[in-house]
Amino acid sequence: MNQAVPFITFQPSRGQSAAEALETYLELFADGRVILDNRYGSDGPGAEGTVIMSEIEIAGQRLRFSDSFVAHEWDITPGVSLMVDCDSAEELERLFTALSAEGTVFMPLDDYGFGPFGWVGDRFGLTWQLGLAQA
Known part of the structure; x- marks a missing residue:
């Protein structure tokens, strides 16, 4: 498959x-x-x-x-991110805090009209959108 x-x-x-x-x-x-x-x-x-x-x-x-042992002109883009639906507000806060450490906060944890949400780039360059799982 x-x-x-x-x-x-x-x-x-x-x-x-x-x-x-x-x-x-x-x-x-x-x-x-x-x-x-x-x-x-x-x-x-x-x-x-x-x-x-x-x-x-x-x-x-x-x-x-x-x-990559080859040096490329490009890098990891924040335009493509991993979306994680967290089971609890505590998990959301824990992941947001850990993943944003030494990284970049694109959108701080807040309610943007669709529930608690945050978007961070971690210290490795990967970006994460974190929210609460919909009931």
Whole structure:
């Protein structure tokens, strides 16, 4: 069966690390699990320990990550983000606080007419829209 899975490319040449992002997201989401974790060895071409391809599942969504050993002109765009429907206001606040640490707040936690919501860019460059699950 065909399946669309978001694929996020990190650039170690810009200080980004797929491995650090994986660890952080797996700690933040209680349902987090590793599906695949394939790293470069000493024979490269990427730096030893960087991610060739990893796949995790968090908040019911599979995500793939890679560290590019090629320096690209582009970067991760905030125009594409992960939307997480939180089960409680406490979870929403916890995730917002953790993901915005050392990152960017695009929209602070507030009620914008459709319930509590916040939009942040984390320290890895990935952006997250966080809201409460609709009853």
